[in-house]
Amino acid sequence: MSASPLLRPSCLALALSLACAVPLAHAQATAADAAVLDYQIAAGPLGTSLNRIAASAGRTLSVDPALLQGKQAKAVHGQYSVEQAAAQALQGSGLQLVTTASGALTVQRAPANGVERIGTLRVQGDQGNRTQLGDDSRNSADTPYTSAQSGAHLSLQQIERSRGTQAGDIFKSVAGVINGDNRNSGALDLNIRGMQGFNRVPVLIDGSQQQVTVYRGYAGVAGRSYIDPDMIGGIDIQKGPTGGAEGVGAIGGVVSMRTLNAEDIITGDKDWGIRLKGGFSDNSTSPPPAFTTGGLRNGGRFLTACGGGRTCTVQQLPSEFADETGMDRPSTGTPTGGSGSIAAAKRWGEFEVLGAFARRKTGNYFAGENGPGAPEPHYATSRTTDSRGRWVEYTTVSFEGLNRFRAGEEVLNTSVDNQSWLLKGTWKPSPDQALELGRMKYQSRYGELMPSAILRGEGALQSALSDVDADTWTARYRWQPANELIDFKANAWRTALDNTIRNVYSFPALPPEYTYIETTYRQAERWGIDATNTSRFITAWGDVALQYGFTHGKEDVHPISASQSFSSNNAKREESSLFASAEWVPTDWLKFDAAIRHTRYKSYDREITRVPSQSRPIAYTDVHLQNKASGNAPIAAITFTPLEGVQVYARYAEALRMPGLFETSSGPVPSTFAMDLRPERAKNREYGINLLRDGLFAEGDQARLKLAYFDNHVKDYLTRTTVQLDGWVSSPVIENIDNADFKGYEITAEYRTPRFFSELSGSYYTYTNFCHSDRAYPTKSAACHPGGVTDSYASNHVPPRASGALTLGTHQLDQRLTAGGRVSYTGNRPTLPRASSIIPVVDWGSYVLVDLFANYRINEHVALDLSVDNLTDRYYMDAMTLGLMASPGRTVRMGFTVNF
Structure with missing residues (x-):
């Protein structure tokens, strides 16, 4: 009998700057x-x-x-x-x-x-391919159907099918998940079951976070993360609070993205591989110069007639309410945008390296031409007569429709021109451990416009293009020996984001100096480390798994120059957590899960804030805002397996989200009460049924189903409201309201055979509510509203009452051809927001979209892709948009993939 491989100590874990040293395994040559x-x-x-x-x-x-x-x-x-x-x-x-x-x-x-x-x-x-730095199992697609928690997995193939026009389109088939403000900036700002922004839904890229909060004027804020779809290898989504290192502050859920690795590029038994991708799309055009106008405008009230002895100067109604520019939509199939990428990987014994570069350029897209949502001028005439019989007649011209952009018109400020590169190196000194170092850079020049500019009477304007530069550094280590007591992971990361936003403003009724470009510069940096170990035990009372670890992170956001400090935050923040979870399986039909997390944070504002006294006469004190808090959050779940492949579960989960830098520091929103902010506490309940069966109806088929009911309650929800500062002066501030509630149902289902596949997803909200006990509301019932409180950011975070998608497809020609289509439905708002003086009500209206996709594999090296988004050329406006911007009309994309 030969001996077990000898374990040799090492200090490799210290290379990650973590607080512990881990012995590294080195297998002897046997x-x-x-x-x-x-x-x-x-x-x-x-x-x-x-x-x-x-x-x-x-x-x-x-x-x-x-x-x-x-x-x-x-x-x-x-x-x-x-x-x-x-x-x-x-x-x-x-x-x-x-x-x-x-x-x-x-x-x-x-x-x-x-x-x-x-x-x-x-x-x-x-030594070439042992320890995975991510999920234990390569079969992540089944995880949502075996978990006592809702979630989703998007494979590389599903991402390819759902590319769409913007990065956020890849999530449009996931129940309960919507990308907010999807047509502005090309960023990700994900909403999960009504939770959005301020890091309520962390977006992790290889364990790192880059999300930064961007002020969008009266319309609210956007929490933005950036990545090119060609760099993504897979996505896992967890809904609601979760244990583990990634769950800090995640009261809405976690979206974890894995970038490309060598296994995605190297095929067969080779030690190297190259992947080339390229393609084009239609339905776009190069953005015009800044201040170019678009959409309908010049409405208003016109004096059009008078009589009965009344003299007046009659105003001529405009013959046109828009320019002729912007209506030159290219014919279907004309290449107007494109993308390309190259990725290469190589293995040398214990080492492997991967490099990738991607470029994507798409101009302003054109709106669809069919459907009832396009705007049209509406004329209303009124006449007033005085006591002498003299009369005057006015004609009011308004625009009825979803927004100002005409059917088939170029939608300004929707262009994206970005490039990305990725470099990763992995060292596997033994079969059971791996160290990966990575660097990714994302640079983009994109169009966006402050939503309030579209809402005003002058209509839409082409803005000067904005810029973003995001750098990400990661170091990831895993040790996974045969010893069941050790499954160790450690991560260290840093992200740096430079953002230059250029907004144009034009007020035709005012002098020319009120037409200008406002430029805002912002820098944000984040650092983080975390370590996790999982130990598994076999006991007389069943199998037990324990997971435990810690996280620590820092944030720093600041303007480029002192002159920018009034419109940008200038502050720093730290947050740490300890966590532990346990899984106990006493029998093959019963499982218990439990977790606990302790979190603490502190923040410091470098700028001075004037704080008013409560006495009269009013006195002010200049202070640097400082905040700190801590707390614990438990999770518990139970899962029954009454039949093979069938599970019934119940879950209760809490999570704390500590106030973020945008909320605890001075900037574009007054923060007078920021010293008293409390953490948000989510208290979520979920009940569900899982089905995972193979061979259910026929040999070789796969059936997957998840039905879930969720009841999410967030105490001390943080948002913008309007308060009286000095007893009479009203001002918008960030403060805690009593609570926010979302309840509803979700379904996710898949059925596959060797020749056909189908996917179904849907969500339905039965209840939404926001409560704010304040002097403005004398009774509790008056303080609660299903659409948000007055002037709240939450008004634009309430998702559609109902939404869903059905995908049907087939594999033909000996699996070389995959073709299918998707029908998606997005419903109306559950309710209109409470009346607001500064938050615009964006009513997107319900819509149905039809998309087609096909992939033909010519041989083992070359494949062709064809997709048609919005087949019926529907005129619509995305749910959760902040500005009144029409969404893309019919768009054809063609591409190829070559693997060597």
């Missing part, structure tokens, strides 16, 4: 195929167990990922060869281990039945 090792692997996902078995012995095991979906491995305890251990794990799965003539290992159905392979999962223990 005859891996003859080794007998001591395995202590709990029952769990089959892919995870096979990964650990193969890795511990330094062997390579290949398997069709479809074979593993939804399957659980038996526990493996004792001393076995790799073949014996794998056979033990496969017991009862309907699969068998096969050793090829060359000695390679593979898993097949028992007996083999000729099901077509749709890809190969390589579970490797050699």
Whole structure:
């Protein structure tokens, strides 16, 4: 019997600047195929167990990922060869281990039945490909259907199908998830079940965060994160509070993105790979010069007639209410925008490196031409007569429709011109550990306009283009030996964002000096470290898994120059947390989950704020705003499995979101009461049913279903409101209101066969409510409103009452052709917001969209893509938009992918 691989201490973990040193495993050179090792692997996902078995012995095991979906491995305890251990794990799965003539290992159905392979999962223990830095299982698509928490997984293929015009379009098939202000700036500002902005929904890119809050005038704020879709390898979404390092402050949920890695580029058994992507799109045009006008304008009240002895100067009604420019929409299929990227990866023994570059350029898009939402002039005539019989007649011209842009018109300030590059290097000194260093840069010149400029009478204006430059550095380490007590992850990261926003303003009724470009410069930096370990135990009372760790992060935001301080925040912030969670599986039909998190933070405003006294005469004190708070948040869940592949669960989860820099420092919004801000506390309940069955109706099919009811209550919700500062002066400030509530249902379902697939998602809100006990509201009932409180940012964060999407597709021509379509529905607001003096009411109206997609694989190296978004050329306006901007009309995209 050969000895187990010797563990050799190392200080590699200290390279990540974490607070602990971790011994690193270094496998001795042995005859891996003859080794007998001591395995202590709990029952769990089959892919995870096979990964650990193969890795511990330094062997390579290949398997069709479809074979593993939804399957659980038996526990493996004792001393076995790799073949014996794998056979033990496969017991009862309907699969068998096969050793090829060359000695390679593979898993097949028992007996083999000729099901077509749709890809190969390589579970490797050699030095080239062992420890994964992300999810344990490569089968993340099934995780939402086995979890006592709602979520979603977007694979690389699903991302490709949902590219759309803006980055946020990739989420339009996910129930309960909408990208806010989707047509402005090309950024991500995700809304999950009504929670949006101020880092309520952290967007993680390889574990890092770059989200920055951008003031959008009277319309509110946007929390922006930036990434090019060509750099994304996969996306996982968790809805509601979650344990683990990524869940700090996430009262709405977490969106975790993985960038490309070597496995996405290297195919087969090669040690190198190259991927080329390119394509074009239509329905756009280069942005015109700044101050170019668009949409209908010049409405108003005109004196058009008088009589009865009354003399007057008659005003001529305008013959046109818009310029002829902007209506030169290109014909369908004319290339007007495009994108291209190259990614290359190489492995050398213990090392692998990946580099990628992407460029994307699209001009202002054109609105659709069909449907009832396009604006038209509306004329209303009124006459007044005095006591002498003299009369005067006025004609009022208004514009009825969703916004000012005409059907088929160029929508100003919607262009995007960006480039990105990514560089990642990975060192795997032994089969059970990996260290990855990464750097990503995103640069974009884009169009956007302050929403209030569109709302005023002068209509839309083309703004000068804005710029954003986002840098991300990451260091990620994982140690995952065969020892069940250790599954260690550590991350360190830094992001830096420079943003130059150029807004144009024009007031035709005022002198020329009131037509100008206002430029705002902003710099934001964030740093973070975290460490997590998972220990698994086999006890007489069932399997137990414990996860525990810590996080620490810093933020710093400041203007470029002192002259900008009045319109930009200038502050710093720190936040730390300790967390622990436990999973107990006493029987094969019952599971308990519990978690606890302790969080604390502090912030400091570098600017001076004048604080009024409560006495009279009013006195003011100049102070630097400082805030700090701490608290605990628990999570508990129970899952029953009454039938194989069927789960019923109940979950209660709390989370704390500490006030952010935008809320606790002076800037574009007065922060008089910022010293008294309390953390938001989410108290969420979720009840659901999971179904995950293979072979449900026919051999080789896969059925997935999740039904969930959610009841989310956020105490001390933070938002902008209007208060009286000195007893008579009203001013907008950031403060805590009593609570915000969202209740509703969600469904996610998938059904796949070797030739057909379908996906269904939908959400329906049964209840929304915001309560604010204040002097302005003498009774509690008057203080509550389903659409938000007066002048609140929340008014534009309330999602549609109902929304859903159905995707149908087929695989033909020996799996070389994939084609299908998607029908999506977006409903109206659940209710109109409370009357507001400064927050505009954006009523997008319900709409139905039809999209088509096709992918044809010419050979193993070349594939072609074709998609048509908004097939019916519907005129509509995206839900959750901040400004009155029409959305893209019919857009055709064609592309190719070449793999070497």
